[in-house]
């Protein structure tokens with residue numbers, strides 16, 4: 271917001287005084303009293319305006335409602351690229367309250383494995399996972415709604431893992447995994463207060479993700495059940511072998527074509543919250559929020575204004591184009607073109623994975639047993655030596 275000059279114009283005060291005098295003539299009484307009263311009030315108001323806009327220009331903006339019909343009218347009259355409109359996600363939220371949804375980071379450490387280089391894959395001008403005839407059956411029926419929980423870092427991960435398990439095709443129809451389990455039970459992140467994408471991936475690597483019905487989404491700070499989840503008891507968890515990152519638009523595209531959608535960080539601007547349709551890019555009047563949103567890149571397309579990424583968000587189907595958006599590519603401030611994060615699900619069903627992990631466990635048990643025997647032997651020898 272630009273600084274506003276607030277010089278009280280003398281003619282404005284003069285007009286106010288005249289109007290007040292006129293009114294007072296009608297109602298009688300001392301004409302001078304209201305005159306000073308008006309000036310005093312006027313000056314006081316100026317002080318408030320000065321404090322509001324000049325000293326703390328963001329203050330008023332933060333108190334604004336995100337869903338604001340007047341803003342939509344202004345945007346939709348002037349913005350040729352995208353329209354703005356209401357959505358259920360931010361209905362009733364002020365800009366200030368919306369800030370906490372971006373308490374999200376990619377990783378606590380800069381060390382992440384780069385995905386192995388790929389053989390040459392021909393990159394088409396346009397690709398959309400949600401419309402790919404070979405993969406359509408792997409598209410979620412409805413995009414997720416984060417509710418009143420900062421969970422973009424988990425929802426983007428879970429949704430991408432689901433797509434990829436389905437694309438690998440060993441498990442039949444697409445099914446949902448539980449985001450709530452990861453949100454509530456992963457003590458290395460911050461529950462409904464946000465966290466790191468890579469931590470949500472570590473959780474899947476170590477413990478696996480259980481199915482949605484095992485711990486359905488609530489979109490609030492539900493505590494992790496004390497009793498172990500029945501699905502975990504039954505060893506039904508879908509593990510990741512790990513995850514890796516691809517860098518730059520070309521590698522991001524190759525990864526999507528080869529293995530499926532990727533998770534990506536995006537810098538959020540205020541006008542993104544009420545994006546409705548078209549090609550998004552931040553308007554000059556928009557503010558940048560601190561933090562990140564984590565979302566899923568599902569494809570790209572060519573527009574009159576250049577290339578756009580097609581992304582899936584987690585703000586429900588009433589946001590954007592049924593929960594999806596097209597975001598102008600190559601805009602540094604948005605930061606969408608830099609990295610994609612690729613989870614690598616085992617892709618086999620839980621039982622198959624169990625066979626694998628059972629074998630690992632047995633190997634480990636043998637190893638541990640051998641270590642123990644050796645230690646005892648060493649101790650035995652020591653004892654003998656002492657005795658001798």
Ligand SMILES: *[C@@H]1O[C@H](CO)[C@@H](O)[C@H](O)[C@H]1NC(C)=O
Pocket residue numbers: 418
């Ligand atoms: C959303 O969550 C925040 C923080 O956990 C809480 O302060 C606020 O009251 C909640 N809002 C609603 C509408 O539930």
Ligand SMILES: *[C@@H]1O[C@H](CO)[C@@H](O)[C@H](O)[C@H]1NC(C)=O
Pocket residue numbers: 461462463491492493494
């Ligand atoms: C959410 O729950 C965790 C414990 O499960 C707690 O540490 C955290 O403070 C809670 N956050 C809020 C906003 O209630």
